[in-house]
Amino acid sequence: MSQSASSNPAAAPAEGHAPHKSYLTDGTTVRSWLLSVDHKRIAIMYLVLILLAFLVGGIFALLVRIEHLSPGPTIMDAMTYNRVFTLHGVVMVFLFLVPAVPSIFGNFLLPIMVGAKDVAFPRLNLLSLYLWIFGAGLALWGMINGGADTGWTFYTPYSTTTTTTVAPILVGVFILGMGGILTGLNFIVTVHTMRAPGITWFKLPLFVWASYGTAVVQVLATPVIGLVVLLTAADNTFHIGLFDPARGGDPVLFQHLFWFYSHPAVYIMVLPAFGIISEVVSAFSRKNIFGYRMIAYSTLGIAFVGFFVWGHHMFVSGESTLDAGIFSVITMLVGVFTAIKVFNWVGTVYGGAVDFKTPFAYFCGFLFFVVFGGMTGTALGVVSLDVHWHDTYFVVAHFHFIMVGAAMMAFLAGLHYWFPKMFGRMYHEGWGLTGATLITLGFIVTFVPQFLAGNYGMPRRYYEYPEQYQALNVISTLGALMLFTGFFTILCYLIYALRHGKLATSNPWDSHGYEWRTASPPTTHNFDGPQPFFPEEPHLYTTKPAPEAQHAV
Amino acid sequence: MDPKDYKKNVAEYADAAHGVVHSHFRTYLIVFMALLLGTALTYTTGRMHLGNWALVIALVIAFTKGTLVAMYFMHLAEAKGTTRLLMGICLLFIAVLIGYVLGDFGTRFRPANSQGSKWSDLPASSTTRGESPDMPRELGTTP
Amino acid sequence: MQSETAAHPPSRLAGHFASLPVQDNAARLGMWLFLSTEVLLFAGLFVCYASYRFLYPETWAAGSRLLSLPLGTINTVVLIGSSFTVALAVDFAKQGKNRLVFFMLLLTLAAAATFLVIKGFEYSHKFHAGELPGVHFHMKETEGLLPGMPLFFSVYFAATGLHALHVIIGAGVLTWMALKAWRNHFSVGNYVAMENAGLYWHLVDLVWIFLYPLLYLI
Ligand SMILES: [Cu+2]
Numbered sequence: 071m072s073q074s075a076s077s078n079p080a081a082a083p084a085e086g087h088a089p090h091k092s093y094l095t096d097g098t099t100v101r102s103w104l105l106s107v108d109h110k111r112i113a114i115m116y117l118v119l120i121l122l123a124f125l126v127g128g129i130f131a132l133l134v135r136i137e138h139l140s141p142g143p144t145i146m147d148a149m150t151y152n153r154v155f156t157l158h159g160v161v162m163v164f165l166f167l168v169p170a171v172p173s174i175f176g177n178f179l180l181p182i183m184v185g186a187k188d189v190a191f192p193r194l195n196l197l198s199l200y201l202w203i204f205g206a207g208l209a210l211w212g213m214i215n216g217g218a219d220t221g222w223t224f225y226t227p228y229s230t231t232t233t234t235t236v237a238p239i240l241v242g243v244f245i246l247g248m249g250g251i252l253t254g255l256n257f258i259v260t261v262h263t264m265r266a267p268g269i270t271w272f273k274l275p276l277f278v279w280a281s282y283g284t285a286v287v288q289v290l291a292t293p294v295i296g297l298v299v300l301l302t303a304a305d306n307t308f309h310i311g312l313f314d315p316a317r318g319g320d321p322v323l324f325q326h327l328f329w330f331y332s333h334p335a336v337y338i339m340v341l342p343a344f345g346i347i348s349e350v351v352s353a354f355s356r357k358n359i360f361g362y363r364m365i366a367y368s369t370l371g372i373a374f375v376g377f378f379v380w381g382h383h384m385f386v387s388g389e390s391t392l393d394a395g396i397f398s399v400i401t402m403l404v405g406v407f408t409a410i411k412v413f414n415w416v417g418t419v420y421g422g423a424v425d426f427k428t429p430f431a432y433f434c435g436f437l438f439f440v441v442f443g444g445m446t447g448t449a450l451g452v453v454s455l456d457v458h459w460h461d462t463y464f465v466v467a468h469f470h471f472i473m474v475g476a477a478m479m480a481f482l483a484g485l486h487y488w489f490p491k492m493f494g495r496m497y498h499e500g501w502g503l504t505g506a507t508l509i510t511l512g513f514i515v516t517f518v519p520q521f522l523a524g525n526y527g528m529p530r531r532y533y534e535y536p537e538q539y540q541a542l543n544v545i546s547t548l549g550a551l552m553l554f555t556g557f558f559t560i561l562c563y564l565i566y567a568l569r570h571g572k573l574a575t576s577n578p579w580d581s582h583g584y585e586w587r588t589a590s591p592p593t594t595h596n597f598d599g600p601q602p603f604f605p606e607e608p609h610l611y612t613t614k615p616a617p618e619a620q621h622a623v
Numbered sequence: 624m625d626p627k628d629y630k631k632n633v634a635e636y637a638d639a640a641h642g643v644v645h646s647h648f649r650t651y652l653i654v655f656m657a658l659l660l661g662t663a664l665t666y667t668t669g670r671m672h673l674g675n676w677a678l679v680i681a682l683v684i685a686f687t688k689g690t691l692v693a694m695y696f697m698h699l700a701e702a703k704g705t706t707r708l709l710m711g712i713c714l715l716f717i718a719v720l721i722g723y724v725l726g727d728f729g730t731r732f733r734p735a736n737s738q739g740s741k742w743s744d745l746p747a748s749s750t751t752r753g754e755s756p757d758m759p760r761e762l763g764t765t766p
Numbered sequence: 767m768q769s770e771t772a773a774h775p776p777s778r779l780a781g782h783f784a785s786l787p788v789q790d791n792a793a794r795l796g797m798w799l800f801l802s803t804e805v806l807l808f809a810g811l812f813v814c815y816a817s818y819r820f821l822y823p824e825t826w827a828a829g830s831r832l833l834s835l836p837l838g839t840i841n842t843v844v845l846i847g848s849s850f851t852v853a854l855a856v857d858f859a860k861q862g863k864n865r866l867v868f869f870m871l872l873l874t875l876a877a878a879a880t881f882l883v884i885k886g887f888e889y890s891h892k893f894h895a896g897e898l899p900g901v902h903f904h905m906k907e908t909e910g911l912l913p914g915m916p917l918f919f920s921v922y923f924a925a926t927g928l929h930a931l932h933v934i935i936g937a938g939v940l941t942w943m944a945l946k947a948w949r950n951h952f953s954v955g956n957y958v959a960m961e962n963a964g965l966y967w968h969l970v971d972l973v974w975i976f977l978y979p980l981l982y983l984i
Contacts (some may be wrong), residue, residue, distance in 0.1 A: 263791055692968055
């Protein structure tokens with residue numbers, strides 16, 4: 071990374087005379103990276119590590135899909151299969167999806183977007199990176215030495231009695247959670263105290279709003295799972311039996327506490343993705359974002375309501391029907407807030423001068439997947455329907471539509487949108503669109519058959535399945551291979567672009583986002599000279615005609 | 624940050640520069656005494672066999688003591704709105720969590736509750752009472 | 767934040783903050799956010815407590831009678847006293863009276879040590895009586911055996927154990943503050959570190975204020 075950076079002469083931005091070095095070339099030793107408190111360098115280190123984690127999780131996913139090519143045993147035995155799907159879930163959720171957008175793009179862009187030189191607590195930021203590394207290392211160590219077979223949900227009493235190594239993975243999750251809390255805490259304080267003169271709350275870019283909402287969820291939800299995983303690890307190791315039915319404990323209590331975090335965790339994964347999309351859709355439609363305030367409010371709405379719906383994961387776990395009913399109704403509210411966002415994005419594109427670049431291609435895929443995933447989500451939130459679909463591939467397909475279809479697509483949109491910002495180079499647009507097409511089609515081919523298989527009754531997490539589901543599984547596996555090809559393509563041209571890509575101007579997309587007002591890549595302290603002043607609103611492309619404004623008043 | 628807070632802070636710093644710092648000793652002493660009184664009160668009422676009221680009284684006293692600590696020792700009384708909102712949300716979440724979970728236990732299909740508990744009609748198994756600690760843990764274990 | 771810079775407040779301003787008040791406010795807000803995560807961490811245990819108390823009310827009443835009320839009460843008084851001394855330490859730090867800060871923190875640390883020693887006695891008694899969590903639970907007399915009794919001790923040990931861990935961490939932080947006071951670090955306008963350390967200690971006290979009646983009394 072630092073090598074490619076040192077060969078990068080893009081330090082001098084288009085504006086000319088820049089005595090300050092770009093953050094990439096300001097110090098080229100390994101030490102200057104590992105001990106850097108610069109939020110941008112920390113973000114780049116996160117990018118490398120989290121993509122490695124994604125690779126690991128992706129390989130496990132591919133193994134699961136290949137195993138399902140035939141109804142019986144294909145390439146592994148049942149126990150290995152259990153471990154592989156658990157590791158896929160743990161790696162993807164805790165090492166990739168939860169930290170990905172906040173730790174990479176949030177770290178890189180949030181301070182720049184609020185016009186600050188760094189996050190509020192730069193050393194805590196570095197600490198959170200090392201907590202991630204330590205937690206991930208511990209979890210991966212546990213996975214290699216024994217590996218859990220519980221699924222990423224660690225349901226008791228199985229997770230406390232299984233002979234596989236669950237405890238180190240749980241402790242790893244706890245440490246990862248601590249890192250996440252520190253990142254979130256940093257973001258909240260940064261947004262509260264470090265906004266540049268002129269940036270009021272309602273002049274914050276929508277990505278900052280999304281990161282802020284995410285940070286609140288992260289800070290308030292993570293401690294609960296932190297406690298639960300510690301108790302479960304203690305139960306697994308010392309048999310304290312707090313959720314052990316044999317000692318009078320209630321395993322459903324574990325599920326309550328687990329989902330109190332893990333449902334809001336869905337919003338830790340998708341809210342920042344929504345933020346990326348809000349930025350991308352406005353920049354590539356060349357139009358003011360439609361309904362800025364409604365998008366901002368709906369972010370907070372989702373973050374808040376997300377805390378009161380966790381019980382929809384437990385409809386068939388013995389939860390009371392009264393609770394189930396209440397949870398079911400409140401779940402529908404999440405759909406309302408998400409729909410507000412979707413309508414606003416569509417409203418932004420409507421009548422815009424769309425510049426169909428790679429990030430916009432991802433937006434198109436995203437829009438379809440988030441609507442489909444969201445609607446199947448509200449359907450699953452209905453008690454009577456969930457009884458049929460619970461623990462089938464229908465659920466698997468639903469949350470992959472949200473996690474991969476929404477979060478992953480938005481991640482890729484952001485990666486392509488901000489790639490010039492981060493590295494000062496352009497990737498090849500044609501390859502970019504090819505990658506987006508492969509990912510979108512591969513995704514559809516992988517997960518639509520899973521909806522069908524689930525609806526026909528194929529349960530999730532089973533090693534073998536009846537022959538009638540084979541056709542759907544084979545199609546799904548082919549889709550997974552296509553997805554893999556897509557990711558591989560992206561990896562290739564992005565790495566190529568790091569070294570050989572065309573030098574980017576400081577604002578290659580001609581975007582009006584705040585982050586594009588600095589050099590690309592930015593200098594170490596983001597802005598040369600005093601704190602900048604932002605007179606305009608974010609996402610301002612056309613000034614509203616006066617009569618319309620009067621009418622609105 | 625809120626311009627109002629900013630002004631307040633700047634004023635505080637200006638005060639500090641001139642050495643005008645108010646001591647809170649008297650307030651702290653009163654709060655300390657109140658906390659000791661609360662402890663004595665909760666101790667005596669806790670021993671009085673008041674049945675269900677014991678829990679209510681203990682919680683009321685604990686909340687009062689906690690509020691005193693938060694408001695005066697931790698200066699939440701003069702803190703920014705954000706901080707107070709944050710603590711309020713924490714309390715709300717705890718209440719919601721406890722409310723939902725207890726509501727679940729209280730209204731679910733009774734046999735789904737833990738055996739031997741007040742909300743189940745089934746008798747306790749021996750291990751629930753803790754009578755045979757040597758029961759093999761491996762019963763539910765997969766090979 | 768070296769001690770020699772204390773006399774000149776502007777020099778402890780980090781480059782990325784607009785002004786010292788903003789920087790101190792950021793530190794305060796950060797601390798409160800951290801405290802909220804601590805509150806929610808303990809919330810999980812309070813939910814476990816509430817759940818099993820709801821399921822096994824008689825067991826819980828019996829269980830609390832197995833704990834040593836005198837020791838619990840002494841510990842409560844000790845912690846409240848330490849909260850008082852910490853509050854005073856913060857107050858003296860605001861006035862730049864470093865000697866008094868040091869003295870108050872010494873008292874606080876003594877209280878923390880007392881608390882932990884008493885807790886140790888309680889634990890060792892529980893170990894001998896077999897009143898332990900989960901599978902380790904084996905009480906000698908049959909009279910106290912009620913359904914869910916092992917759970918009471920699971921909650922008891924988890925809650926007091928986590929709290930004791932916080933006491934230890936808090937004592938560590940306060941020791942650090944005491945060293946700062948010893949080196950005359952605090953001054954008028956430069957006390958936010960002591961303030962935040964104080965907040966942490968108050969939270970430790972706050973948690974115990976709830977744990978004491980819930981575990982020992984009812
Ligand atoms: Cu959910």
